[in-house]
Amino acid sequence: MRALIQRVVSADASYVNGEVISSIGKGLCVLVGISKDDTRKDIEYIVRKILSLRVFEDGEPGGKNFNKSVKDRRLEILCLSQITLYHALKGNKLDFHHAMAPAESKAFYQEFLQEMRSQYDPDLVKEGAFGEHLVIGIKNDGPVTVMLESPKSASDREEQTVPDVDG
Template structure:
């Protein structure tokens, strides 16, 4: 899941000549749903979007208040093109969730957001429609948001495994001081031991 959050003074969405929704000051959320998204991602994104501190407080201090703190509105627009992967210059959308699955997923996202905030303050466009979105960005302030990789994600596990392997290789290449001290007398006194060349070479390589 990927979201682009814009702080706005006003925003609206229309289909043709029909205006579907409009808000005053608040945030506009463009949301792209991935084939890998889960309920955990929904929970994380809703919590972050509603609590993102991008508004000033009563004294004018910036980055102090969230949309909920200020009792502002939220306009959500489904935006599958956020899942774009470029192949050369051509956009590829195979990571976007297919529409027959994405629509109920998106509707559930809206429902959960309305439960977490005031339902009448959550506005949206029309899923799958060709929309015209008007956004008057305030600042401009634009925040990109994605959920963190889950610990159970195979890609994430592979990354952790590679990091661990690199750490182990580093420890192997750089023996401890005590290990180097032991290796020198052993190579001189024990004929059956190695010549000590490996230890000498590793020592020379160290800065």
């Protein structure tokens, strides 16, 4: 499972005709890709990481950057399914044989949203329309963009040591 996360000032998802489906203020816009091999463990890992990812400032005068999570700050999240995160190129053509099949993927994505809402305030978790052609408006904050991928095996799911960027 992959998640491309952008810290945003605001984001929205609309149908091509301009009808707005969802919109958020300050928070995270999360593009979610689902592979054919993903399991419940991948959902749990990705949701935990999204909610814990420290990409926000303290909010205090002189506070540290990259010190608070979306959950710490009680900000909004806009989740959007994104099959192209699991593409392969065949020449110049996109191939999606690594992605989960649409019917199975829709149920899996709904399970992901349910887990996100059960781990966070459900009113702060918004979504687009699965499988639809959408227009996404993103006002990136920073810009800050992070790519997450769930580990391929249970032993890989252990936390990795990351150097402290604040020094």
